[in-house]
Amino acid sequence: MAGSIFHRKRRKLKSEINVVPYIDVMLVLLIIFMVTAPLLTLSVDVKLPSSNAKAVETRNEPIIVIAYPDGRFGLKLPEAKQPEVLDAAGLEAKVAAIRGEQGNELRIMVAAEGSAPYQKVLDAMDVLRRAKVSNVSLMTNAGGNAR
Numbered sequence: 001m002a003g004s005i006f007h008r009k010r011r012k013l014k015s016e017i018n019v020v021p022y023i024d025v026m027l028v029l030l031i032i033f034m035v036t037a038p039l040l041t042l043s044v045d046v047k048l049p050s051s052n053a054k055a056v057e058t059r060n061e062p063i064i065v066i067a068y069p070d071g072r073f074g075l076k077l078p079e080a081k082q083p084e085v086l087d088a089a090g091l092e093a094k095v096a097a098i099r100g101e102q103g104n105e106l107r108i109m110v111a112a113e114g115s116a117p118y119q120k121v122l123d124a125m126d127v128l129r130r131a132k133v134s135n136v137s138l139m140t141n142a143g144g145n146a147r
Helices: 020-039 087-104 118-128
Strands: 063-067 073-076 084-086 108-112 136-138
Touching: 063 087, 063 118, 084 087, 084 108, 087 118, 108 118, 118 136
Parallel strands: 063 108, 108 136
Antiparallel strands: 063 073, 073 084
């Protein structure tokens, strides 16, 4: 057996890159950035100019138009406790008169009773458009009555 030849298998070289160390480094960097990011506050010191002008007074409470399921509308002014129930023509005339007094500063919010169809809200907005009101918002309520 002196002349027997042992064949050793040569290992093939892997041509792939081992990415596990790179993933470890990336995770460490990610942790470092996550820890340091909240500590960084980017700000610029700015000295704002002062003014002697008085603040502009605005009406805090808007006028509320309520759309009822039966087609009538409610108009609740900020100083009123209960809404005034009107038809479309009455609402248009009343809102046009109020708009004449307040001008473009008039703010109106449209609300709807819970069972009112969406078409009634569109009708209310159409009446306000005919009264030439430009600042109209829709009102939502998390619970209870929309008034």
